[in-house]
Amino acid sequence: MSEQPATGHWQLHSIVSGLRSAREQWRTRNGRSSGEQGGRELPSREAVRQILEQLCGALFPMRLGPVDLREESEDFYVGHTLDAALTSLLAQARLELRYAARQEKIDEAGVDARALRLIQDFAAALPGLRVMLDTDVLAAYHGDPAARSVDEVLLCYPGILAIIHHRLAHHLYKSGLPLLARISAELAHSATGIDIHPGAQIGPSFFIDHGTxxxxxxxxxxxxxxxxxxxxxxxxxxxxxxxxxxxxxxxxxxxxxxxxxxxxxxxxxxxxxxxxxxxxxxxxxxxxxxxxxxxxxxxxxxxxxxxxxxx
Structure with a gap:
């Protein structure tokens, strides 16, 4: 059994110092800070991934929600999950809007209030997005003779995952959160091989068969x-x-x-x-x-x- 190398073998102090120097040079050249009070400057891809997973569960709780969910506790699960997802999405929206304000060299006052309004509008749009997604699921079921049920379509078809992400991302894009929208779209792209820009306008009953x-x-x-x-x-x-x-x-x-x-x-x-x-x-x-x-x-x-x- 081989021994694990000691950390001293990597000369980590020198490498960490060199990477810090490279970061500082890049920030200086591009007029960039390291974020508010040294904190995160941009939205997190991982946070957006978790938000989308929660939103998918809230939209389709008995199919994309937790394995042990029962119908009698559906509303409780949806409410609890949406509260967590929207609170996290609000934090990411604030990061994007603050970043945009710094890039455009405009006053950041009012950013938090604007972020709250945008996420409130997004939340209010979710029932309508669910209705639109139902048309997409039915289009896939009726359009593919291999589909045995709408449940199979929702659980298995990459085109459905891509269009769920797109419907959510498109709303964010239209509302003035293009970076969060693009992250959402690229997460679906990575998972399915389907690349839909969040700005694309797509009507109801849309079906992507196979999709890659x-x-x-x-x-x-x-x-x-x-x-x-x-x-x-x-x-x-x-x-x-x-x-x-x-x-x-x-x-x-x-x-x-x-x-x-x-x-x-x-x-x-x-x-x-x-x-x-x-x-x-x-x-x-x-x-x-x-x-x-x-x-x-x-x-x-x-x-x-x-x-x-x-x-």
């Missing part, structure tokens, strides 16, 4: 009853820059997908184009132009169309 490799950009707009499959990209075609060469942010640059559209695996749809209502986009199609309602695009008919136009 799906990318949905910040300014994408998706209508009702849309179904997409794995490795679909709703992305930007180009990234305009300003006079200084910096990328311009916030401009609409991702697709609009109207109601009742199906997009099959591997399709790549780029730019601010519109996929008309009721259309079907076939697998591995590369699309950079709008299509009218009730279109049925495949690689074969796109190649034929390009040939007829002499492309």
């Amino acid at each position: 490799g799906v990318v949905i950009g910040e300014t994408a707009v998706i209508g009702e009853r849309v179904r997409i499959y794995q490795a679909v990209t709703l992305g930007a075609k180009r990234f305009p820059a300003d006079e200084s060469g910096q990328l311009q942010k916030g401009h609409p640059r991702h697709p609009i997908v109207e109601d009742d559209v199906v997009i099959y695996a591997g399709a790549t749809i780029l730019g601010r184009i519109t996929i008309g209502k009721g259309s079907t986009i076939g697998g591995n199609v590369w699309l950079t132009r709008s299509v009218p309602p009730e279109s049925n695009l495949t690689q074969a008919n796109l190649q034929l169309d390009c040939g007829n136009r002499g492309v």
Whole structure:
């Protein structure tokens, strides 16, 4: 049995000192402090992970809540869990708003009151978000012949986990907490391989089947009853820059997908184009132009169309 090395083997004092020096140099160069009174400056990814787990349990207590929960104690569990989650979320919101105020060099007065209002609004929106999520769960159940029950969908489907995170993150994004929203989205991305920017607008009854490799950009707009499959990209075609060469942010640059559209695996749809209502986009199609309602695009008919136009 090998002996554990003594801590002196690592010259930890020198390494810790060197890392401290690197941190201090970075903070000096970027005009950054180490946070209020030396405390944490930014929201915690781990705290957000715990909050989302609690919120999932509160939204679907008998399926995503604790294993020993009984229906007669459902309301008590939901109330207790929400109180803990929202209190923690409030602390993270204050960190984000204070950080943003320091970055923009504006007065931090009123940050705590604003954070409280935002989280109160978020809490009030939860019943409506639950109703919206029920439409997503039903869309997955009705849209997948392999699904045996809505419970299986909720417990097992990565697309459902991704859309739960997205519905919560999108509300935070709209309310002015984009960093917390992005952390929430990236936690789902890490767990499922589905990358949905929290700014994307997604209507009810949305179903991502299989899901791995799906990318949905910040300014994408998706209508009702849309179904997409794995490795679909709703992305930007180009990234305009300003006079200084910096990328311009916030401009609409991702697709609009109207109601009742199906997009099959591997399709790549780029730019601010519109996929008309009721259309079907076939697998591995590369699309950079709008299509009218009730279109049925495949690689074969796109190649034929390009040939007829002499492309």
